[in-house]
Amino acid sequence: MFKTLQRKLTLTYSLWFFLTLAALFIVLFFVFKSMIYQSVSWQVEDIARDQAVEFAERHHLEGSHFKHSLYLSAFLSENGEDVVYRGTMPDPLRHEFIARVAKKENWGLTKVTSIKGEKNYMVYAMEPVIENGHRIGYIVIAKGIRGAHELIERWFTLLFVLTLIAASLSIMIAHFLARRAVLPVKRNYEKQRTFVADASHEMRTPLSVFSAGLEYFEAEEKDRMSESSKETLADLKEEVSEMNTLISHLLTLAKSDREGIGVQRSDLKVINMIQSIASYYHQKALLEKKKFVLDLPQHELTIYANPIEIKQLLTIFLDNAFKYTKDADQIVLRIGADEKRHNFCFSTKDTGIGIPENEQKHIYERFYRIEKGRARKSGGNGLGLSIAREIVDAYKGSIVLESLQNKGTTFHITLPILKNIN
Template sequence: MKSFRFRLTAIILTLIGISVIAAGLTMGQIFKESHIKALEENMAREINLLRSTFEFHSTSSEPAADYTAYYTEKARELAGLINSRITFINKDGTVIGDSEMDIGKMDNHALRDEIRLAEEKGSGSAIRYSDTLKQNMLYVAEPVSTDSGFDGFIRVSMSLQAIDEGMQRAWIAMIIGLLLLFLAASLVSYRVAGNLTSPLEHITKVANRISKLDYDARVELKRNDEVGQLAAAINGMADSLQMQMKTIRDNEDLLQRVMSNMTGGILMIDAQGKIALVNRETERMLGISSSRVTGRAYHELKQHYGLTKLVEHSIQNRERMHEEVSVFNPGERLILLDGVPMQDEASYRGMLFLLQDVTAIRRLENMRSEFVANVSHELKTPIAAVKGFAETLLGGGVKDEETARSFLQIIYDESERLNRLISDILDLSKIESKRSPLECEPVHLSSFFDMINGTLAKVAEKKHISLQVEVPEELFIEADEDKLRQIFLNLISNGVNYTHEGGIVKLKVKELSQDSEPEKVVFTVSDTGIGIPKKDLPRIFERFYRVDKGRSRSSGGTGLGLSIVKHLVELHHGSVTVDSELGLGTTFTVELPLLQQVEEQQE
């Protein structure tokens, strides 16, 4: 590759060419200016000679036709003698005589450069293109005022064609000489440049390969001069870069893995208030893209107004911060924001913010508080009833045996309710703490639901409620039978409790098979009961949530049944949904996998 050699040769030739051209231009300009200056001086002398020898006529006492004819005739005579164009001009700029043009066709000359300079300085000259003669002309004018009554200007003009032709001949000679010089200099320069640039071209190729991250490239050049030292330095630099880049890549890879897998968000703002770093967790929390916000002002996070204001306050004060703020993406999230200034004694580098999504933590704290409050309330009711009726009996206030017996029955019922509540709380606690693992085995669903029906048959008969079951005889499912029983006892007993006398509670089971998904079993428990209002549907799986609190307590419900159902279904890797129409009935749909996955079971 000889481009460098050609460039060096071109540079040498360019310098020679520029020098010759500059010298030629300078000499040509000096020649032209000196020749024009000599012409101006000669023309000025001619005007002075005319001023002292010419017989001027008055332009104010004679008719215009007379003196214009006179001056035109004299201008032509004088032009023939001095081989120049002569023009007589009045003080007001009116042309009264010209050796080459009809003065009637000539405009006022008061604003011509040479006339204006002559009036201001006593002598004026100008060079411009003549539309009449189609060539550049030199104009020289001087003011003339005589006793005979003439007050105006005499202008002499001469063609610069001769000067231009001379310059053209000079340029042609200079160009020819330059071309010959170029030819000679090209041969010499190319040979000199070749000796200088050949090793440099090789070094340049290697340097270009290194700049394109090819750190295996090396200069194969054995010389003891400065070029050889340069080659050795390039090779040493490549070795050093290769080692440093490996270290940098390893560190970057490690840092990227750390940043990407952090459970907390990182937001770094530099000293100019621009976003310098955003990790994957921050992108998820704030719903932003690192590629779109990096390098832009932190105000780009304006959709999170509260967060932006906290960041702005921390940046302005360059102080540590520890605050919680709500963001919406799209739902509400509670973010714990910790900020620390990145600075040392010498400089301030910006602010580093750590973002922690504490939404789940705060929700659990609220749920724990609500749970404690609800448990306290639910325990207080039966305990108060037991205590009140027991105190009445102990105080001897009940003499009637039948009344005493009814009081004892109430005490027994309330203690049973209290026992169920404690049992449900313990079950729910075990499920949520994952201390109740699945013990899966094949369950024959037809036999299983015959047993469920037998358990609830008497309760349904008391209310004249029809229990209907549609289960394929041959269908088996892999599940924890005890937990499966708890799920459907809760759902079917709820249907019986909230259905009016003479109603229907129906259980339907079917197998669902799809090509792209594992096989599932769908259980549908529907009733013709009181139904659930639309506004309560999203919350019915919450602990202690009741649609009709009075009805629930009178039926002996603890308010934990559906919450236990939801947790047990999810423990089986299934899902439960509800659909209801107020006054028409409710349908619960449970989907469970036909087979439990071994990996999931181990979890």
């Protein structure tokens, strides 16, 4: 239980650490990228403005291919035809600039492929040339940023490696914090579990003495007791029975938490065991004016399990079925097997009050009871289904619930413990 909690906390902490650091690295990457592109963009825009003024006066482009580290310097007329340019102007790039002039995209980033097939990124700026109050075209200044782009790629690689390192550190830190967080909970839980186990053991003896005293008193004074005294005695015996059940459940849970369930196993014949349990519930059904039906397979089943735990599992579901049914209701216990998957299967079906849909997800919680008042009248302490879930999980089985309010409830239990069918 605590290992599962620690794993969940580790996962949660590491995920938040990683997401925080990843968000920080992403912000740093885009800030760095923006700063580099912006600095080049400002430089290109300044040159474009200067050359636009100069070209309007002299109709001449200053500079060459290498001046200002420019990739090209060109004048595009209003209709998009290049009149003057310096450096190289591949046709695809010229057509792209013509399209950008038409779209009024005066600055930005573009990609160009040289004659040798080398790819390069360029930051460009377009500045209108005004002559005699009329715009006659655009000065286009473009600068290759291969070095800057490679720097950005190296920066991305560095941040990616740092992210992987941060992920590893996040897991280590999260594991340490989760272990520290679980430690006091575990310590308190151990104290509580020890107290429950010790208290349950200590209560068994006085309850046994009290129960024996009630039995003796009933045998000695039965003929001399009034009806009200008999009812009081019956109530006391029922309460003692409930207390014994509660203590048994608490000890089972304490054992489950301390040692685990399903550890001690042996071969077990199912039908003989079921019939011994069923005889008790046949008598119980007669006393409570209910109908109990047992559906057994034609062949004996052999399972590999702890007989005490399997009996307890069957008893829990049958007791629940009897508790939440009324006179003339029917309870069915069906036993089966899936030989291909080595599954031992059984189901309990009743025509009782059913379980509300919004309550169904809570029924396996410890001490949880549906409609507390009604549950109190019918007995129970909210531990039965919790223990059933512990047993089924220990055997790596499954429980499927089908229930409709005021229609009945069916539990399907599957346990991979079947050895063979005789």
